[in-house]
Amino acid sequence: MSRRVKIGLAGLGSVSQRGILPHLAVPDAQERIELAAVCDIVAERSAETASRYQVPSHYSDYDEMLKSADIEAVAIAGPIPVHYDQVMKALRAGKHVYVQKAMTVNLQQANDIVELRTKTGLKLVASPGQMLNRTQARIRDLIRDGALGKVYWAFTSNVGGGHEGEAFRTGGDVLSNVDPTWYYKKGGGPMYDMAVYNLHSLTGILGSVKRVSAMSGIGTPVRFFKGNPIQVEMDDNTLILLDFGDNTFAVATGQNCAGAPTIGFGRMTFFGTEGTIDMGMAIGGVEVNAPKRLQGTLGFPGGTLKYNAAGPDIPYVTGGHARIQEPHVYADIAHLAECIVENTDPVPSAEHARHVVEIIEKGYIAAQTGKTLELTSSL
Numbered sequence: 001m002s003r004r005v006k007i008g009l010a011g012l013g014s015v016s017q018r019g020i021l022p023h024l025a026v027p028d029a030q031e032r033i034e035l036a037a038v039c040d041i042v043a044e045r046s047a048e049t050a051s052r053y054q055v056p057s058h059y060s061d062y063d064e065m066l067k068s069a070d071i072e073a074v075a076i077a078g079p080i081p082v083h084y085d086q087v088m089k090a091l092r093a094g095k096h097v098y099v100q101k102a103m104t105v106n107l108q109q110a111n112d113i114v115e116l117r118t119k120t121g122l123k124l125v126a127s128p129g130q131m132l133n134r135t136q137a138r139i140r141d142l143i144r145d146g147a148l149g150k151v152y153w154a155f156t157s158n159v160g161g162g163h164e165g166e167a168f169r170t171g172g173d174v175l176s177n178v179d180p181t182w183y184y185k186k187g188g189g190p191m192y193d194m195a196v197y198n199l200h201s202l203t204g205i206l207g208s209v210k211r212v213s214a215m216s217g218i219g220t221p222v223r224f225f226k227g228n229p230i231q232v233e234m235d236d237n238t239l240i241l242l243d244f245g246d247n248t249f250a251v252a253t254g255q256n257c258a259g260a261p262t263i264g265f266g267r268m269t270f271f272g273t274e275g276t277i278d279m280g281m282a283i284g285g286v287e288v289n290a291p292k293r294l295q296g297t298l299g300f301p302g303g304t305l306k307y308n309a310a311g312p313d314i315p316y317v318t319g320g321h322a323r324i325q326e327p328h329v330y331a332d333i334a335h336l337a338e339c340i341v342e343n344t345d346p347v348p349s350a351e352h353a354r355h356v357v358e359i360i361e362k363g364y365i366a367a368q369t370g371k372t373l374e375l376t377s378s379l
């Protein structure tokens with residue numbers, strides 16, 4: 001890259017403190033990105049973050065940062081329900097945008113963002129950038145080249161125990177004392193928060209979803225953070241059935257409960273007439289069981305490929321980045337900077353994020369109504 005991109009970071013909670021800020025402090029990140037401003041509604045957290053990371057300006061008012069900070073792009077990392085308003089304001093202010101997952105909470109909001117992004121011509125990277133992952137891109141190509149024959153179905157699961165018990169939140173300082181209540185209110189929940197990852201992966205690999213049906217509900221009505229009760233308002237136990245057309249189906253789940261070590265977080269398995277691909281952290285790599293005539297295609301040997309032994313197989317994540325949490329988030333932000341400088345189109349596009357948002361929204365509606373619903377968006 002020929003120059004650095006000046007970015008303002010909005011939202012200084014968990015993902016920023018554990019991941020984004022430490023990544024942006026690594027020397028090679030500073031060669032491509034200048035963190036010029038930070039913003040959080042907790043003024044003390046904003047000031048302390050700016051001091052710790054030597055950021056030139058800090059704000060507690062997002063509108064003021066857009067108006068006054070010397071930035072050309074905004075990284076939006078606050079709670080999901082604020083994403084829509086902050087993305088729209090940034091685009092109207094002429095700023096390029098990185099937005100954390102999920103981009104919005106409904107299709108209408110996502111349509112608004114795509115329309116305004118198109119009108120302005122600005123760059124927008126919508127996390128999670130699953131298809132930046134070289135392994136997932138090779139799986140997509142392998143399946144499209146017919147390695148599995150006719151794909152019958154796929155399975156994926158994103159299960160986590162919730163956010164209130166995370167070690168990060170046990171500290172008493174202003175940077176780590178971040179209340180997780182919003183995860184359990186409207187606009188939160190494990191589908192928007194966790195299953196969004198593998199919904200991006202499944203659609204990136206298999207293409208657009210045509211129809212959804214689902215079952216969903218609240219399994220744990222009350223949670224506790226530091227002794228204080230949290231009334232759970234958002235479903236925390238959801239299973240969606242996806243129809244990709246041509247009789248190819250998938251099951252995707254998002255739950256706030258204990259996960260099985262043998263499955264792990266985010267495992268994906270594809271089943272076809274001639275073979276299978278099993279991708280998951282639990283097995284430490286990608287297991288490809290395909291016909292011998294296709295073994296070795298696109299870099300996959302027969303058997304197991306250890307793709308995560310030295311860190312995620314994604315661009316920009318080298319050296320110290322592989323030892324910092326949330327490396328995929330840094331990769332998405334670095335990708336935005338590259339797209340701005342090189343004037344290229346982002347891989348994690350607003351259109352892809354819109355399609356996943358519609359899958360989740362229609363999944364909840366399908367569960368409430370007992371109906372199978374058609375989707376209107378596509379990749």
